[in-house]
Amino acid sequence: MKVLQTAFPFLAWLPQMRSSLRVDLVAGITVALILVPQSMAYAQLAGLPVVYGLYASFVPVIVGALWGSCPQLHTGPVAMLSLLSAAAVIPLAAPGSVTYIEISILLALMVGILRLGLGLARLGLLVNFVSSPVMVGFTNAAALIIGLSLLNQIIGVPMPRSDFYLADLWGVISQLPQTHLPTLAFAAGTWALIWWLGRVAPRLPVLLIAVVLATAVSAFIGFERRVEVPSTAIMDRQAAALIEGYRQTAAKIDALNAAAAAKGAELTALLKAGDELRDPMHAMRVENEIELLRAQAKLLRGDNDQRRVRLHAIPLERVDAGGVMRFHRAGSLPEGAPKLGRNWHFDGVKQGGIVLSAGGVVVGDIPQGLPTFDAPKIHWDVLLPLLPSALVMALIGLMEAVSISKAIAAKTRQRVDINKEIIGQGLANTVGSFFGAYAVSGSFSRSAVAARAGARTGFYAIISAMAVVLVLLFFTPLLHHLPQAVLAVIVMMAVFGLIRVKPLIHAWRVDRSGAVIGIATFVATLFMAPSIANGILLGVLLTAVAFLFKTMKPRAEILGRREDGVLAGLDTHGLEPLSERVVPIRFDGSLVFANVAYFDDIVLEARARFPKADTLLIVGSGINHIDATGEEKIREVAQILRESGVTLAFSGLKKQVRVAFQAGGLEELLGKENLYDSKDQALRVLLARADREASVADGGLPAVGQPVSSAGCRRLV
Numbered sequence: 001m002k003v004l005q006t007a008f009p010f011l012a013w014l015p016q017m018r019s020s021l022r023v024d025l026v027a028g029i030t031v032a033l034i035l036v037p038q039s040m041a042y043a044q045l046a047g048l049p050v051v052y053g054l055y056a057s058f059v060p061v062i063v064g065a066l067w068g069s070c071p072q073l074h075t076g077p078v079a080m081l082s083l084l085s086a087a088a089v090i091p092l093a094a095p096g097s098v099t100y101i102e103i104s105i106l107l108a109l110m111v112g113i114l115r116l117g118l119g120l121a122r123l124g125l126l127v128n129f130v131s132s133p134v135m136v137g138f139t140n141a142a143a144l145i146i147g148l149s150l151l152n153q154i155i156g157v158p159m160p161r162s163d164f165y166l167a168d169l170w171g172v173i174s175q176l177p178q179t180h181l182p183t184l185a186f187a188a189g190t191w192a193l194i195w196w197l198g199r200v201a202p203r204l205p206v207l208l209i210a211v212v213l214a215t216a217v218s219a220f221i222g223f224e225r226r227v228e229v230p231s232t233a234i235m236d237r238q239a240a241a242l243i244e245g246y247r248q249t250a251a252k253i254d255a256l257n258a259a260a261a262a263k264g265a266e267l268t269a270l271l272k273a274g275d276e277l278r279d280p281m282h283a284m285r286v287e288n289e290i291e292l293l294r295a296q297a298k299l300l301r302g303d304n305d306q307r308r309v310r311l312h313a314i315p316l317e318r319v320d321a322g323g324v325m326r327f328h329r330a331g332s333l334p335e336g337a338p339k340l341g342r343n344w345h346f347d348g349v350k351q352g353g354i355v356l357s358a359g360g361v362v363v364g365d366i367p368q369g370l371p372t373f374d375a376p377k378i379h380w381d382v383l384l385p386l387l388p389s390a391l392v393m394a395l396i397g398l399m400e401a402v403s404i405s406k407a408i409a410a411k412t413r414q415r416v417d418i419n420k421e422i423i424g425q426g427l428a429n430t431v432g433s434f435f436g437a438y439a440v441s442g443s444f445s446r447s448a449v450a451a452r453a454g455a456r457t458g459f460y461a462i463i464s465a466m467a468v469v470l471v472l473l474f475f476t477p478l479l480h481h482l483p484q485a486v487l488a489v490i491v492m493m494a495v496f497g498l499i500r501v502k503p504l505i506h507a508w509r510v511d512r513s514g515a516v517i518g519i520a521t522f523v524a525t526l527f528m529a530p531s532i533a534n535g536i537l538l539g540v541l542l543t544a545v546a547f548l549f550k551t552m553k554p555r556a557e558i559l560g561r562r563e564d565g566v567l568a569g570l571d572t573h574g575l576e577p578l579s580e581r582v583v584p585i586r587f588d589g590s591l592v593f594a595n596v597a598y599f600d601d602i603v604l605e606a607r608a609r610f611p612k613a614d615t616l617l618i619v620g621s622g623i624n625h626i627d628a629t630g631e632e633k634i635r636e637v638a639q640i641l642r643e644s645g646v647t648l649a650f651s652g653l654k655k656q657v658r659v660a661f662q663a664g665g666l667e668e669l670l671g672k673e674n675l676y677d678s679k680d681q682a683l684r685v686l687l688a689r690a691d692r693e694a695s696v697a698d699g700g701l702p703a704v705g706q707p708v709s710s711a712g713c714r715r716l717v
Contacts, residue, residue, distance in 0.1 A: 008066075008067075009066070009067055009068070009069065009420060009424075010065070010066040010067070010458060013071070013457040013458065013459060016456055016457055017457065017459065019456075020456035020457050020459070021459070023453070023454040023455065023456060023460075024455055024456060024457055024459045024460040024463065025460070025463055026453060026454070027449075027450050027453035027454060027455035027460040027463075028455075028459070028460040028461065028462070028463025028464045028466075028467070029463060029464075029467065030205070030449060030450075030453045031074060031446050031449055031450050031453070031455075031460065031461070031463075031464040032463065032464040032466075032467030032468065033205030033207065033208040033467075034205070034207050034208070034445065034446055034449060035057050035061075035074075035076060035446060035464050035467070035468065036054070036057070036208065036211075036467065036468060036471055037207045037208060037210075037211045037487070037490055038053075038076075038077065038207065038443075038445070038446070038490060038494070039053035039054055039056060039057040039076060039077045039468070040053045040054065040363070040479075040482075040487055041053070041487035041488070041490045041491045042077035042078065042079055042082040042491065043056070043077065043082070043438070044484060044487050044488075044491075045079060045082040045083055045086065045146065045149075045150070045491055046077075046082040046083070046085045046086045046104065046438055047085075047086040047089065047090060047095035047096065047100065047104075048095075048096070048100075048101060048104055048438060049096065049101075049366075050363050050366060050479075050487070051366045051367050051472075051476070052101065052104070052436060052437070052438055053077050054366075054468055054471060054472055054476075055371045055432075055435060055436040055437050056076060056077045056432060056437035056438055056440050057076045057077060057464075057465065057468045058370070058371065058435065058437070058465050058468050058469060058472070059371070059431060059432045059434075059435040059437060059465075060075055060076060060428040060429065060431070060432035060437050060440045061074070061075055061076050061428075061461050061462070061464060061465040061468075062461070062462050062465050063075075063424070063427050063428045063431045063432065064076075064424050064425060064427070064428035064440070064442075064461070065458030065459070065460075065461035065462055065465075066424075066458065066462075067420075067423060067424035067427050067428075068420070068421055068424030068425070068458060069405065069417040069418070069420035069421040069424065070404070070405035070408055070409060070421060071455065071456060071457045071458045072408045072447055072450045072451045072455050072460075073401060073404055073405050073408065073421070073442045073447050074442065074443050074446040074447045074450055074461055074464070075401075075424075075425065075428045075440055075441065075442055075443070075461070076440050076443055076446065077438075077440055077443075078397075078400065078440065078441045078442070078443050078444075079143075079146050079491060079494055079495045079498075080139075080142055080146075080396060080397075080400065080441070081111075081393055081396070081397055081439045081440065081441050082146075082438075082439075083142060083145065083146045083149070083532065084389060084392065084393050084396070084439075084532065084533060085104055085107055085108075085393070085438055085439050086530070087389070087529070087530040087531055087532055087533065088107060088386055088389035088390075088393075088533070089103045089104050089107060089386075090161065090530065091294075091298060091385075092294060092382050092385065092386075093257070094253065094257065094297070094301060097257070099257060099261065099379075102376070102377045102379065103379055103382055103386070104438045104439075105376045105377075105433050105436060105437070105438060106376045106377065106378065106379060106382070106386070106433070107386055107389070107390060107393075107438070107439055108376075108429050108432060108433040108437055108438045108439040108440070109376045109429070109430060109433035110383070110386060110387070110390035111390050111393050111394050111397065111429045111439045112425075112426050112427070112428070112429030112430030112431075112432070112433060113426070113430060114390055114391060114394040114426070115394050115397070115398065115422055115423075115425050115426030115429060116422075116423060116426030116427065116430060117426075118394065118398070118422055118426070119419050119420070119421075119422030119423035119424075119425075119426055120423065122419045123419075129540060129543075129544075130395070130399060130536065130539070130540055130543075131514060131517070131518075131539075131543050132503065132507070132514075132518075133503070133504060133507045133511075133514045133515055133517055133518025133521075134517060134518055134521045134536065134539035134540060134542075134543055135399060135536075136500055136503045136504055136507075136518055137504065137517075137518035137519060137520070137521035137522035137525070137539060138521050138522070138525050138532075138535055138536040138539060139498055139499075139500070140498075140499050140500065140501075140504075140522055141521070141522045141523075141525035141526045141529075141532070141535060142495075142525060142532055142535075143495040143496060143498040143499045144499070144526065145165060145525070145526065145529045145530075145532060146491065146492075146495045147491070147492045147495050147496050148169055149165070149169075150488035150491055150492055151169070151172050151173075152172045152175075153183075153187075153361070153484050153485050153487075153488040154183070154184065154187040154485055154488055154489070154492075155172075155175070155176065155179040155180065155183065155184055155187075156179060156180025156182075156183030156184065156360055156361070156485070157172060157175040157178055157179070157180070157309075157312060158175075158305070158308045158309050158312050159171065159172050159305075160172075160302070160305040160306055160308075160309055161301070161302070161305055161530075162302055162305075163530070163531075164529075165526075165529030165530050166526065166527065166529070171309060175309065175312070175313070178312060178313060180360060182223060182359070182360055183360040183361070183483065183485050184485075186214060186217075186218070186223070186360065186483045186485045186486060187485040187486070187488065187489050189214075190210050190214055190485070190486045190489040190490075191489050191492075191493065193206075193209070193210050193213070194206050194207065194210050194489070194490075194493060195493075197209060197210075207490055210486065210489075210490070211479075211482060211486060211490075214482060214483055214486040215478065215479060215481050215482045215483075218360075218362060218481040218482065218483050219480075219481040222359065223359050223360045223362065223481065223483060224357075224359045224360060224361070224362040224364075224481060225342075225357065225358045225359035226347060226355055226356065226357045226358075226359070227325065227344075227355070227356055228350060228353040228354070228355050228356075229325055229327070229353060229354055229356060230352075230353060230354070231243065231244065231247075231353075231354055233324075233325050233326055233327055233354070234316070234327050234354065235326050235327060235328045235329075236314065236316065236327070236328060236329040236332070238314065238329075239311060239314045239316065239327075239329065239346070242307050242310055242311050242314075242346075243311065243346060243349070243354055245307055246304055246307045246308065246311070246346075246349065247349045249300050249303055249304045249307070250304060250349055252300055253297050253300050253301060253304070256293050256294075256296050256297040256300070257293075257297055259293050260290050260293040260294055260297070263286055263289050263290045263293065263381075264290060264379055264380070264381050266286055267283060267286045267287060267290065267380055267381050268378070268380050270282060270283045270286065271283065271380050287381055290381045291381075308346070311345070311346035312345050312346065314329060314345075314346075315329070315330040315343035315344070315345065316328065316329060316330060316343065316344040316345070316346075316356065317329075317330045317331075317333055317343060317344070318342075318344055318358075319333060327344060327356065330343055342358045343358065344356045344357065344358045345357055345358070360483050360484075360485065361483070361484045361485070362480065362481050362482060362483055362484060363479055363480060363481075363482040363483075363484060363487070364480060365480060366476035366477075366479055366480070367476070368472065368473070368476045368477065369472060369473065370469065370472055370473065371435040371436035371437075372435075372436075373434055373435060374434065374435075374436070375434060376433045376434065388533065388537075389533050392533035392536060392537065393439055393533075396441075396536070397425060397439070397440075397441035397442070398422055398425065400441050400442050400444070401421055401422075401425050401441055401442035402418055402421060402422075404442045404443075404444055404447050405418075405421055405442070408447060408451050425440075425441060425442070428440055444498075445494060446464075504518050504519065513546050514543075514546070517539060517542045517543055517546060518539070520538070520539070520542060521535055521536065521538065521539030521542070522535075524538045524539070548594065551589065551590075551592070551594045551595055552594050552595050552597075552598060553595065553598050554587065554588050554589025554590075554595060554598070554622075555586070555588040555589070555622075556585065556586060556587045556588065556589070556598065556599070556602045557569040557570065557571065557572065557585070557586055557602075558570040558571070558577070558583060558584070558585055558605075558606055558609070559578070559584040559585065559586055559619065560573070560575025560576055560577055560578060561575065561578060562575065567584065567586075567619075567679065569586075577610070578683070578687065579687055579690055580610055580612045580613065581610075581612055581613055581614050581615065581690040581693075581694070582613065582614075582615045582617060582683070582686045582687055582690050583606045583609075583610045583613045583615070583616050583617065584617045584619055584679065584682075584683065585602060585603070585606055585616060585617065585618055585619065586619045586622070587599060587602065587618055587619070587620060587622065587623060588622030588623075589622060589623070590623060590624050590625035590626065590627075590630075591623055591625070591626045591627075591630035591633070591634070592625065592626070592627045592629065592630050593627060593629035593630070596629050596630055596632075596633035599630075599633060599637075600633060600637060603616060603637055603641075603648075607641070607644075607646065613646060614645060614646055614647060614690070615646065615647045615649055615686050615690070616641065616646060616647070616648055616649070617649045617650070617651060617679070617682055617683070617686060618648070618649065618650045618651070619651055619652060619679045619682075620650045620651060620652055620653045620657065621651070621652035621653075621654070621679070623653065623654065623657050624654060624656075624657075625656065625657070626657050626660045626661075631660060631661075631664045631666060634648070634666055634670075635664075635666060635669060638666075638669060638670055639669075647674060648670060648674070649670070649674040649675070649676065649682060649686065650670070650674070650675050650676070651675075651676040651677070651678055651679045651681070651682035652676070652677070652678055652679055653675065658675070661675070
């Protein structure tokens with residue numbers, strides 16, 4: 001039975017199903033009311049059509065629940081991975097295009113395989129390589145980036161996209177005078193409604209209520225207002241020239257993408273060819289050609305983004321004459337032409353026509369029906385560029401899932417197997433990619449709601465997924481008029497709640513270097529956006545360097561005795577030395593290859609400062625480990641000191657270090673009499689011996705009742 005439960009963790013639910021069915025049903029419905037609007041909002045953040053958020057809330061939710069370790073953890077679309085997915089895929093394809101969707105799904109497969117590998121290899125401990133300040137700094141920066149990246153949808157203006165996020169954000173802010181007031185009104189109204197209902201009726205499905213009301217109001221007032229006209233309908237020369245440039249550039253981008261796709265198919269064929277047909281140099285040339293085509297397409301997309309911003313700044317007014325629509329620049333209508341009361345803006349090109357909009361942006365048509373089983377399309381040419389992002393997404397997703405599971409387990413007193421949870425998350429992404437899902441992970445908000453609702457087994461998550469199925473089958477037409485500004489507000493309110501400053505302030509008090517690294521991670525993530533994965537990689541690297549530096553230079557100092565009798569640093573506390581002949585040295589760190597040079601330095605410093613010393617005592621209670629290099633260094637130092645008449649002694653060594661001393665012959669080399677169980681015992685013996693030898697050297701023993709010496713045993717009283 002244990003073997004079956006290891007392979008199929010959901011079998012553990014069966015004994016509880018009868019008693020937990022009702023609460024799981026309620027919890028599942030409650031979570032579903034949050035899942036549906038959240039999933040659509042996060043898909044939009046990932047640069048995907050909203051239906052792919054619903055796809056990611058179906059199969060991955062079920063698989064994650066069946067094979068996960070924490071029953072209350074809810075798997076599905078989350079803000080962080082959605083942003084990381086967009087940042088990884090945007091350089092490779094145009095958002096919303098078929099290629100973009102295929103690469104996003106491929107990325108989910110890669111993330112799933114990496115997580116599966118980590119879980120099967122029982123490498124869940126890798127999450128410990130990211131320190132708390134680094135994670136806090138990265139999360140704060142990512143939350144700001146996620147929230148502010150949706151600002152253009154709140155005010156209804158286009159957002160230019162480049163390799164520098166802060167410049168793109170400034171491009172949006174500079175368009176504030178062009179704010180579309182109805183869009184801003186929807187956003188402000190949604191925020192106010194969610195905030196108010198969250199305070200007065202927190203048990204209600206606040207997000208769903210906001211979505212339903214906003215959709216109904218949008219449909220009633222005709223919030224979306226778009227027309228498709230020929231190019232001859234644009235009467236303003238500047239606007240017409242910009243639109244023509246946009247159209248031609250868009251055609252070039254499509255041609256470059258088609259060429260890159262054809263080259264990708266050629267590369268796939270080359271990679272699949274047998275050894276006798278494979279030409280590595282030709283494959284490399286094809287790969288370089290693909291990179292060049294993508295780079296050209298990326299530059300052209302940037303140009304068109306700028307054209308779109310310039311076009312949006314040209315408001316057009318519509319004139320109907322003889323049943324024909326004409327659009328003039330606002331304020332330049334012919335005399336006597338009737339004003340129709342609203343400004344129009346360029347919205348795109350479509351099949352030779354020009355799309356103009358006088359309203360807000362809505363979700364639009366959502367495909368009806370369930371996702372079909374289809375293997376992700378492998379774009380071999382993007383696997384290597386995607387790998388770093390996939391690895392970062394795998395690790396960040398793991399940290400999210402593990403931290404949520406541990407927080408829930410602390411309250412429910414359940415045991416969570418981290419590696420099983422990793423396997424469950426890996427399976428959710430891997431299997432989900434075969435059903436059109438992009439990368440998913442554990443959700444803080446939905447898991448917390450499930451825990452508060454009393455969910456006992458993962459069956460509640462399956463209930464929530466079934467609710468998504470109903471939406472896909474029957475309700476997607478009703479979501480056509482949902483304003484995208486509403487989804488943007490939902491994401492903003494979710495991610496801004498992740499911003500935490502207190503942990504960094506606390507870290508500054510406890511570990512200043514760790515806090516500095518956390519702040520550096522925050523700044524780097526902001527400046528490296530949209531490639532925010534580089535921010536956390538930099539934080540991990542700085543943490544490793546700081547750890548290595550601390551390992552190379554552990555706390556080590558010569559000791560003296562304070563007035564209260566406690567040993568403390570001689571220089572740190574301005575103390576007098578215990579003796580000129582016995583010098584105690586504290587070394588708080590494992591003695592390994594990285595710090596043997598520092599050990600050598602501190603011993604040489606003590607020897608130089610106390611030339612009359614005949615014993616150097618290493619207080620080694622802080623030495624937890626010694627490697628071959630450390631053992632060799634002790635041997636070398638002991639022999640050099642012995643040649644100059646100085647004895648090297650140790651006190652307080654831990655069992656594992658004593659065993660290493662015995663195995664390497666150090667115990668014999670140093671002499672058992674020079675290895676003491678504690679520093680107090682060592683000082684008592686060594687100082688007494690030093691006093692006796694000093695008395696003999698002075699010509700006799702001290703009189704009975706007289707103090708031994710100013711440097712002797714009376715200091716131990």
